[in-house]
Amino acid sequence: MTLEKISANKSYEGELIKYRFKSAALGGLPTQFNLYLPPNASEKNVPILIYLAGLTCTEDNGAQKGNFLKTASAEGIAILFPDTSPRGAGAPNETDSWDFGVGAGFYLNATKPEYSKWYNMLTHVTIELPQVIEASGLPIDWSRQSIFGHSMGGHGALTIYLASKTKQYRSASAFSPVANPSKCPWGEKAFNNYLQGGTEEGKDLYDATELISKHTDPAHILIDYGTGDNFYKQGQLLPENFLKAARGAGYDEVQVRVRSHEGYDHSYYFISTFASDHIHFHANFLKA
């Protein structure tokens, strides 16, 4: 599990570093991630925010287009950008479509035998990456983690946050999340293909709306979406379902805030517009 440094770019006085390693969670395949270290990481361990990207993305999209680094530098927070799936598994149908398989790991652990050797993005993000990075001696304070993401990655951030029994994350946020995947085509396809129990299994383990409806611990969640988002219009995101379930479970808008933005779409032009809001939101908890 040795980290190989691929590149480093100075940005906002900190450094964005790309690493590669052989991932046990992903069946021994090589995987890459980007890690942004703010300038104060040269003096002390810093808190970390994990960014989960959406369908078709890699570890680069959020780093290049998200406009997260400026505020992360100012706030003194590291950002980890994992990839979105294993690559090179050769599993059945993994490259046939853009919403399943390569680039579309859905941040779950597959239980179908055709995929379960490689498609374990949940373990990769929540256990393996922290272990590997900590073992390498990089200056991260792993007692202070939060998580956010976009679209499929917003689904990942919300479900990982809500399902964590160990309260590994202090806060979660999402841009345009797939918020009720057991009720939308993307989620149904993923659950039915990755999971032996299909949508029923996914509903219990990996559906943010289902999870928040049964959640009882305090929550710190921010969600933004745009009304001009075609995937929102097509019913892939369903943020209203999540909001209704959260209110039904007793969470007020201090604990679960869902914001609708007139005319914004699903792109990084939307994400970058509200990027600073999300970093500042997490800073409230990461720096407390």
Place this chain on the structure above:
Amino acid sequence: MTLEKISANKSYEGELIKYRFKSAALGGLPTQFNLYLPPNASEKNVPILIYLAGLTCTEDNGAQKGNFLKTASAEGIAILFPDTSPRGAGAPNETDSWDFGVGAGFYLNATKPEYSKWYNMLTHVTIELPQVIEASGLPIDWSRQSIFGHSMGGHGALTIYLASKTKQYRSASAFSPVANPSKCPWGEKAFNNYLQGGTEEGKDLYDATELISKHTDPAHILIDYGTGDNFYKQGQLLPENFLKAARGAGYDEVQVRVRSHEGYDHSYYFISTFASDHIHFHANFLKA
């Protein structure tokens, strides 16, 4: 010359719009550009800043990765992102290398007959795009233009600014510009292949260091480069030559400021770090 709208993305309360049209300057080939309109463009004509991208880039790189839109929105300035060359000309050797031909138009008008029908990025940027956009009725105040760019596009911005007899631009700035192209491999290759007179012709018309040394009008120029930039180390950029020529011609650091940044490289991670500085710099002149 009808503009075809390809896409529109709301960003920072303004809108980034991608257009396509058949370019007379580029031999009748279709070309694309992005135009960012800040929110106040819905009320009045706004000043415009033209961003020229570097080798291998398209109209998208600056828009997606430059981190220019946030400050442009706040300052009320439009940004025009042209492509970097004609595409689809079928001219000799135009796709053989990444530093000549497609993606590498060098913001000049070719004089060699094999290229002169299509490779006229100078006319495209300085005359055609303003005409086409103005004719379409978009809310731009063309009496207030400035220009900036990166690498090959920094070369373009500086030379276009300095060579403009009509004082079309109020200010120029550049990230990591090819500042003395008649003395570096990229510039020599471009001049010798696009221009009948080769490097000698290029030196007189398209070399920022040569142009500033003979310039007498007031100048408003900002240049940033990183000392960790491999192209700087390889002698492709030569910003010191430009600085020396500017000081020799009597320009002080209020008129021509060249800043060196320890450890930064040639990437958009560098550009985005100093993006706001450049927008604010141009706002001083565009909003005066």
